[in-house]
Amino acid sequence: MAMNIGSSDAEDEVMSAINTTPLVDVMLVLLIIFLITIPVAIQTAPVSLPKANSQANVTKPENITIAVDADGNYYWNASRLPDKAVLLEKLKAVAVKEPQPEIQVRGDKEARFEFLGTLIVDCQRAGILKVGFITEPDRGQQGTM
Numbered sequence: 032m033a034m035n036i037g038s039s040d041a042e043d044e045v046m047s048a049i050n051t052t053p054l055v056d057v058m059l060v061l062l063i064i065f066l067i068t069i070p071v072a073i074q075t076a077p078v079s080l081p082k083a084n085s086q087a088n089v090t091k092p093e094n095i096t097i098a099v100d101a102d103g104n105y106y107w108n109a110s111r112l113p114d115k116a117v118l119l120e121k122l123k124a125v126a127v128k129e130p131q132p133e134i135q136v137r138g139d140k141e142a143r144f145e146f147l148g149t150l151i152v153d154c155q156r157a158g159i160l161k162v163g164f165i166t167e168p169d170r171g172q173q174g175t176m
Contacts, residue, residue, distance in 0.1 A: 053067045095107070099137070103145075107121055134154055
């Protein structure tokens, strides 16, 4: 009965496994070094801070979505507005709220820029500070309309 300890063919093969033991050793040493040096690096003055109860004084307002379709009709949170005067009055009423909500504009891709431009001008006239545009992400269809 013979035992094959090694052959000449086995010495020529490349070992494809990665030995991760040295990597784990280095990571543990670095972890210990960081745990020791962080308290030394963070130095603060010894002060006793006052105690206070913190309650939220200001609630975040809901965003208002204004949609503009291809025909130039305006929609305030999905309800159609009869004309631009009503839109301006609603914007003025919202502008005085504290904190002021953000206006999010959803413009149809076929809508003329004139409709969106007048909406932005109305927001500016009413005193709205935050106006954002909602778009759909491009899912790899660049250049197609």
